[in-house]
Amino acid sequence: MSSSGYARPGSNGRRNKAGRFLGPIIVFFRGFLEHPRMVGSVIPSSHITIEAMLERVDWQNCRLFVEYGPGVGTFCPHILDRLPADGKLLAIDTNPRFIDYLRSTIDDERFHAVLGSAADVQEHVERLGFDRADCVLSGLPISTLPDGEAEKIVAATHEVLREGGSFLTYQLRPAARTLTRQNFAHVETDFVLRNIPPYLLTWGWKKAKPAVAG
Numbered sequence: 001m002s003s004s005g006y007a008r009p010g011s012n013g014r015r016n017k018a019g020r021f022l023g024p025i026i027v028f029f030r031g032f033l034e035h036p037r038m039v040g041s042v043i044p045s046s047h048i049t050i051e052a053m054l055e056r057v058d059w060q061n062c063r064l065f066v067e068y069g070p071g072v073g074t075f076c077p078h079i080l081d082r083l084p085a086d087g088k089l090l091a092i093d094t095n096p097r098f099i100d101y102l103r104s105t106i107d108d109e110r111f112h113a114v115l116g117s118a119a120d121v122q123e124h125v126e127r128l129g130f131d132r133a134d135c136v137l138s139g140l141p142i143s144t145l146p147d148g149e150a151e152k153i154v155a156a157t158h159e160v161l162r163e164g165g166s167f168l169t170y171q172l173r174p175a176a177r178t179l180t181r182q183n184f185a186h187v188e189t190d191f192v193l194r195n196i197p198p199y200l201l202t203w204g205w206k207k208a209k210p211a212v213a214g
């Protein structure tokens with residue numbers, strides 16, 4: 001790990017031997033046993049969820065992609081596969097076990113894993129040298145977070161996104177969709193049944209500011 005607390009630069013988004021050997025499912029399940037309310041799910045998301053979620057991202061204009069609650073990095077290699085060569089993926093998780101695992105298994109100079117809360121996203125984005133993010137994907141268990149935390153995180157997300165930027169969530173319960181509708185101008189939803197549990201997918205876009213009349 002570098003002195004900045006971010007992941008060491010590497011060469012690509014593939015998992016190295018340690019990642020394949022340790023087994024992400026075991027690491028994820030141990031994380032769930034230690035913090036069931038914070039992790040919120042016993043197994044990582046399915047491939048179908050990942051493909052559906054990432055399909056609506058404007059990859060061409062994505063320079064900073066932020067992921068909340070990456071866990072063992074189920075989405076990370078798929079994000080890195082789609083991200084432009086000069087883009088960055090900032091992954092924020094409160095669980096040190098998951099952050100250590102991500103740092104030791106994902107070897108890509110565009111990848112930065114940070115131990116911290118999504119509520120402090122603006123600070124993490126600025127530390128990486130950006131003002132705004134283009135896309136934020138949340139894997140947080142929105143409905144089981146401590147009281148008021150989800151509201152705070154979604155408001156901070158709206159603030160950190162550039163105009164036209166998007167906020168993506170996948171959840172069993174509708175709380176994330178409700179908060180997205182309250183904060184974002186344009187919202188789309190879908191369902192994925194082939195996931196344990198089945199997920200409600202929500203995309204919210206931050207409205208572009210209207211041109212100022214001259």
Ligand SMILES: C[S@@+](CC[C@H](N)C(=O)[O-])C[C@H]1O[C@@H](n2cnc3c(N)ncnc32)[C@H](O)[C@@H]1O
Pocket residue numbers: 038039040041043044045068069070071072073074075092093094095098116117118119139140141
């Ligand atoms: C359901 S797991 C998501 C795992 C993974 N994204 C997936 O799709 O398989 C939820 C994750 O959110 C993390 N988490 C919970 N509260 C958080 C917060 N306030 N900020 C950042 N991460 C948080 C947990 O540590 C856990 O890794």
